[in-house]
Amino acid sequence: MLHLGSYCTQLDHGVKHRDGTQLSHLVALDGKHAPQLLDWLDRPDRGPARADRALDQPSPTYAAQFRRTLQKDGPWADIATNHVWALVALHPPVNPLTGQLHGQVDAVFAYQKQHDAVTALYRWLIDARDLPTGWALPLLYVVCRDLRKVAEQADQQLLANGHKATRLEDASRLLQKCFSCCLNDRASDMMASRKMGTYYLASLLFKTYFRLNSTALCKNIIRGINAADLPPLTAFPRAHRVAYTYYMAVFAFLREDYPQAERGFVEALGMTHRKMKRNIELILDYLIPLLLVRGVFPSPKLLARSARHETLYEPFVRAVRSGDFAAYERQLEVAQKRLMARGTYLVVERAREGAVRGLLKKAWVLEGKPARMSIERFRSYYNAAQALGLEEDVRLGRVRRDEVERRKKGGEIDGEEMECLLANMIYKGLLKGYISHAHQLVVLSKDKPFPWYPPYRNKGEAFMRERAERETRERQRVVEPAGAAAGAATATAP
Template sequence: MAHLTLNQYLQQIDNAWRSRDGISLADFVSFRHAHVASSKLQMENPESSVERVLEPPMDEIVAAHLKCVWYVNNQDFVQAYYCQQLLVQAFVKIFQMQRDQNWALPVMYAICIDLRLLAQQADKLLALRGSGRPLETLEKAADILMSCFRVCAADNRSAEESTKRWGMLALVNQLFKVYFRINKLHLCKPLIRAIESSPYKDQFSLSQQITYKYYVGRKHMFASDYKSADMYLTFAFERCHKKSVRNKRLILIYLIPVKMLLGYMPQRGMLEKYDLLQFWEVAEAVKVGNLELLNNVMQHHEAFFIKFGIFLILEKLKYVCIRNLFKKVFDILKMSRIPVAALMTALKLMKIDDIDISETMCILANLINEGKIKGYISFHHKILVLSKQQAFPPLSMVTR
């Protein structure tokens, strides 16, 4: 394939097109196929050569692909992206005309993945040149991906085998990858509704379902819906292939903080297996209510937590840590009426030196409001009055 001539390449495409072989055709317009390494296919102006062999509209798609290959090999990812954009737009027109067929779905998958990846490379190049808005190309790519999604979603035919709706989840996953990168998670909502209401929701390929659950789980996590996040991320982790260690580790980076916020602390053996011991000291500090240690650990691993966007999520564990600290005070005093001054003293022992009674009562009010502590504050007497039944309920019962 690396020595494929232009004529051989075009003939194979023509054969795949005429026989409706979507898988082979997808290979011949994909950057993950060996033909892109052939020097004989790297042409700046391939239009006339392509038109001699292929008929419209296939000639437009292949010419755009060959130009894209040319620009990629010349490291001009901006022009490569524009060629890929023309390719996808031309494909969408063909795809819409194939009203009773979905054999071209593999082609759509291949060219949409390349569109997203080329957009990322184009944005990097534009950033180096100091031109354009950050992630501007990726935003444009999202609009084109959405046009493909609309074609699939609009196919309301009842014939399961030939409906284009089988392509919806793959496109949603590509769009999720874009929206998370450009930080526009609100755009995920209509996509989630479309998938959740689809009759094929549980029939898509497992790999696509895992990717979908991973991103939806992360979205729920950022929305502080930890129980839903736990459900989706657990699905993704448990069904991810055991040999896909890198993917399982990535899922755990988000699942572990969610589990901790629900009161379930990770085991050291699992953290060692997936090289995630950054969470071990966090868990140990939270369990014993050691706020000083938690602050130190968070600072020590700050770069790692920020890289994956979970630093602010883990910051919420400070309230869990304080709740556990107050529970230790309760266990020591063995009283249902605890002076707020005693809780303030415990906080000061954790190196929170600038805290006062009013701030301590504010923290208590938040913990009570969130259901992490059952009781009320007597502001006049500056006393925490705890419930006689489960004053410190399990976090899994009170966290959203």
């Protein structure tokens, strides 16, 4: 139990010593002080003061105590009062005998009080132009973070009651003001300036805009940062750099600028501590699909960083390696909900082309690596793989036996569809050569008809030289046709 007087003393100590970290702990909605302070408000010996737990009180008793105890030349009494009011709204009293709540959680009321607390702090930061206020940044981080969280809860409550959800959008406008307050600070000491909070507020706004599906507003944040006189990104805390780099990569991903997105996710992953499992998983949610769509296999070391991603993506990797596009489609159906939840389903679906490319290369190898190969031969291999996939579905119980023939006919492709598929593979650089439509032939390039993809990262000239030599040896290797191999086996049989 935390006595209100002790709470006031701790707040006053943090203000007098400009200890923003201590103040941030004391005004966090999920702080350790919250249940202890609420227990004190529930004390039976408080008498009429227990009405402080009701939301309809225009002036709770703790507001007067905050005004008497805390410094008068700042927003501290208002921040503390609104903070406790928000706690009361989010945590109704509990009957100790039945364990039931006396009242309902009112997230809308809590949001309004949290909004008032952030507004009070923002006005103080704006008015204190000649005073160093960088020490209050930890406090600003916490109240803005809690504002966004409570706004989401308030919107859920409004939707449940049949009202329009507007609180998160309203919160974004106040967060934008706080961002500008940090970005435009003119303090001479840059390291003690509010500018050091720019990237934290930018990341918080990115997260808010993504939730609101207002990604176009992210451009305003980026333009403001690019035009501002900020220290280099390396001068900011690592947590801020990782978050900003991650959200910039997500923004690039949503614009379908996949090369830029991949570079951003790789950079963010390199800066993330190995113990931050949740952050690593959030990065891998996007990075692995981007690697797959580029035709790069995620390394076992990369997949091992998250057991969930290893289970989810290992079947995709095996399917691409073996050229089994039917297995790829099965795993795509299994993982559909999880991929759609992260917004990466379409990217993983596009990566199916890698499995088709693997099948075409297998067909070319089995035919003896000819310089020309008919479209009909490619089509027969494709339809055979489709039929094998249906048999596997029957074995797994996903398809009834009596549906196999019908699905075979519906899944088989004709010559025109196969020619279109091959043309797309050539256009996307997955196959080198050209199609002779008149002769229904694919004329394959003599130099790497199935080129390798660029590596995940630059591994140096020695690696690239060794890989080129290995490919040359592969091209020079003579592959016997399947019929010749069978005849040789028959001739040597006793």
